[in-house]
Amino acid sequence: MGSASREALVEAQGVLNSLATKLTAEAGEQLLLVARSLNENSALRSVIGDPVADDEAKITVVNRLFSDLLSEPALTLLQTVASSRWSSPEDVVGGLEDLGIRVFAVTAPAGLSIDEEILAINVAVSSNSELELALGSTLSISDAKVALANRLLSGKASSATLSIVTHLVSMPRGRRIGELLTGAAKIVAEQMGFALATVRAAQSLDAARSERLQKSLSRSYGGPVKINLIIDPTIIGGLHIQIGDDVIDASVSSRLSELRRQLVG
Structure with missing residues (x-):
């Protein structure tokens, strides 16, 4: 996202937080549905994401098309998105997706860790190449991927997680399945006040x-950190840690690669 889109998203997240007591999981479903609608309709996406169009005109369009379909909190969030300045119309779709996922995090029942469910699904998918291809291939029909996700997860994952995953596989927007799932888990964790550290170990x-490790990272980043552990024998030993844009590579494979470069150089 461009800088304008990042600022617009932060503003919308603030509105979401102010509406927390009024939100329901239905609002999350609705925002993800609007995201898919805009993704499929380039003309409507361009109207709502036009950075120079009049705000009132865009809100009028939103109200005319969606006021009868959305709950009051979801409509308020969509109006906020429409009245903000985004770097590109495509970023509006990503912003609505972010907000929809956050609504599920806010409205999750006590004791439900949506991020952990999503990460567990990611582990299962990444360890099965056929499943990874079936859910992640850009050549697969979206409806077929949604049906497959429903068959695999119904009764095994929460309704919130199922809604998020089926949305992601139906609208990958050029992202790989692992990136989709990890990104969604990070959004959920962030909304719940955690940073998510992806740790690769042999x-x-x-x-x-x-x-x-968790306590050390929490001290370093000034807040609670959740660890997403990925077993990766190729790193040989040590750890490769990523939190947001920060990467701490203390793996044996990295040190060996550096040694080889020094020897060759």
Whole structure:
């Protein structure tokens, strides 16, 4: 996203937080539905995402098309999005997706960790190449991918997680399935006040080491951190950690690569 879109998204997230007590999971469904509608309709996407169009005119369009379809909080959020300045119309779709996922995080029942469910699905998908291809291929029909996700997850994941995953596979927007799922988990974690650290290790971490790492990262980043552990034998040993745009590469494979470059150089 461009800088204008990032500012617009922060503003919309603030409105979402102010509406927290009025939100329901239905509002999350509705925002994701609008995101898909705009993704499929370039003319409407261009109207709502036009950075120089009159705000009132855009809100009039939104009200005419969506006021009878959306709950009051969802309509308020869509109006906020329409009246903001975005770097591109495509960023409006991404912004609505972000907001829809955050609504599910806000309205999740106590004890439900949507981010952990999504990450568990990501592990299952990434470990099965056929499943990864079926859900992530750009050649697959969206309805077929949604039907497959429903068959796999119904009764095994929460309705919120199912809604998020089926939305993502139906509207990948050029993103790989692993990127889609990890990105959604990060949004949920952030909304709940956590940073999500993706940690790659050659083998599983024992409880004590995992706890030490979590506490260390929490101190470094000034807030609670959740660890998303990925077993990756190719790193040989050590850890590769990514939090947002920050990467800490203390893997053996990285050190060996650096040594090889020094020897060749």
